[in-house]
Amino acid sequence: MGIFQEAQQYIVGGVNSPVRAFKSVGGEPPFIERGEGAYIWDIEGNKYLDYIQSWGPLIFGHCDKDTQEAIIKAVKKGVSFGAPTKVEVELAKEVLELFPHLDLIRFVNSGTEATMSAIRLARGYTSKDDIIKFVGCYHGHSDSLLVSAGSGAATFGVPSSPGVPADFTKHTLLAEYNNIESVKAAFEKGDVGCVIIEPIAGNMSLVPAKKEFLEELRELCNHYGAVLILDEVMSGFRASLRGSFDIYGVEADIVTFGKVIGGGMPVGAFAGRKEIMEKLSPVGPVYQAGTLSGNPVAMSAGLAVIKKLKENPEIYKELEKKAKALMEGFEKTSKENGIDFTYNVVGSMFGFFFNPKKPENFADVDSSDTQRYAKFHNKMLNKGFYFAPSAYETGFICTPMSDSDIQNTIKAYEEIAKEI
Structure with missing residues (x-):
């Protein structure tokens, strides 16, 4: 066998x-x-x-020797404490130092967890239930994001997987990537709290957004009072040192990270503007937690990689x-x-x-x-x-x-x- x-x-x-x-x-x-x-x-x-x-x-x-050494050194001290450690503060500083429009960060354990938490935070901040996502963009397997298109270019989503109740996806509106008119139509259909998009889509092979499309998307979010979430779990520190920001210069309200900031260890993160992030527990009312969030092994691996990237851009x-x-x-x-x-x-x-x-x-x-x-x-x-x-x-x-x-x-x- x-x-x-x-x-x-x-x-x-x-x-x-x-x-x-x-x-x-x-x-x-x-x-x-x-x-x-x-x-x-x-x-x-x-x-x-x-x-x-x-x-x-x-x-x-x-x-990679540097990443390995950081992981081994961390493991020898303990793999998890469920308590704050200095290394998570150090990695937070290294990441936020690169993004002038991002003030605070929260580490989690996967890209799915990062996007799921970012959307909950955006909804809590705006007090609006509807979200817009784009056909072909993948943001993990949480219920409200496992949707497929119904009829029309922009419509309320229907579950794309058994086990996801229609009630969970009725607040998810779909738009077409690189088509700003479909976004406008989606905004008109619902009370939109946030828009989530891969600015460099890596889950339909590789399809980058057009610069003017992202700029117009930013303007629409400003106009409707919606939070713009750029999902850079894949493109962050991969497309460039600062992901899509170096390429487009579009400032998101929240950015999700993953992959590279864990150096191969399970990791995710979401970072955003102070007034949004402070709606998150324990400072604000939007709940999010995780025993292994910010665990020292993943943080140490990520710190080694990010420092090395910043030294060798x-x-x-x-x-x-x-x-x-x-x-x-x-x-x-x-x-x-x-x-x-x-x-x-x-x-x-x-x-x-x-x-x-x-x-x-x-x-x-x-x-x-x-x-x-x-x-x-x-x-x-x-x-x-x-x-x-x-x-x-x-x-x-x-x-x-x-x-x-x-x-x-x-x-x-x-x-x-x-x-x-």
């Missing part, structure tokens, strides 16, 4: 997060034993160049250069083989589409050839290149990736292009 079959006897679907099951690309997932730098090895000894990097947090690659240019080289190589090979191909690169993040048109929203992304992506994924995995097991996920470059790693990936794609 293989390990995946054994896993299915004890773990639902054999995995603890659905995309890991490889359902959208076929085949069986390799079970990973260890990682080092840009590479991972499975339990059978197969080596892969890893373009997932634990879905983003490992900007310095696997087993030039790495973003290097990572973007490598991401562009990879995508340009894929584009050239695709063109030579008559394959429709477009891509986006933002800092150390990349996303590509087997599509003649560069997508601007989820409907565009959904028109891509996902069957071709499944073939691509399977054949590249067999050659030792580990891409996301879904056409709807973003890829990541890490600092240990060399120019030769990039060229070897392009060469492998050249070898399989005719077959897909």
Whole structure:
């Protein structure tokens, strides 16, 4: 019996997060034993160049020495106290130092927890129940965010998962990404307390927002008295040192963070303006709590990574250069083989589409050839290149990736292009 079959006897679907099951690309997932730098090895000894990097947090690659040392030092003192520690204060200062419009932060344990808590806080601050989210943006699996579109460009959401009561999603309005008119229509339909958006959407492969769209979104929130939440769980410290803020300059009322600020450990956070954040318990009436929030191991890992990034901001240019080289190589090979191909690169993040048109929203992304992506994924995995097991996920470059790693990936794609 293989390990995946054994896993299915004890773990639902054999995995603890659905995309890991490889359902959208076929085949069986390799079970990973260890990682080092840009590479991972499975339990059978197969080596892969890893373009997932634990879905983003490992900007310095696997087993980064500085991060490891910080974690080991913290673990030796104790893994959790359920009490305040100095290191969480230090990480808070390092993060907030970068954002002049953010005053206070609260650490949690996951991106889902960060966005869920940020929305509750926004509703509590505005005393308005309705929220606007965008089709194709993923903000975790809390009930009010698991919605799909009904009829029309902007409408009240309906549950996209069994187990979510319709009453929980009736306050969630959907709009189309990069379409400000759909946002205006949503505002007119409800009493909107907040708008939540990935300014650089990383859950429909990679689709960045247009600058003017985000600026108009900011103006609409000001006009209607709604809180603007920028979900940067994925793009924060990945797209640039200050995430979307360096790219667009749009000031959110609340920003959610995750991934990189935990250095690979489970972590999330939300930060915002003082008058909003002070509505949060224990200062204000909006309740949020967590035994493991701000635990010293995750905080120590995050502190090591953020300090290292602040000391070496030039790495973003290097990572973007490598991401562009990879995508340009894929584009050239695709063109030579008559394959429709477009891509986006933002800092150390990349996303590509087997599509003649560069997508601007989820409907565009959904028109891509996902069957071709499944073939691509399977054949590249067999050659030792580990891409996301879904056409709807973003890829990541890490600092240990060399120019030769990039060229070897392009060469492998050249070898399989005719077959897909």
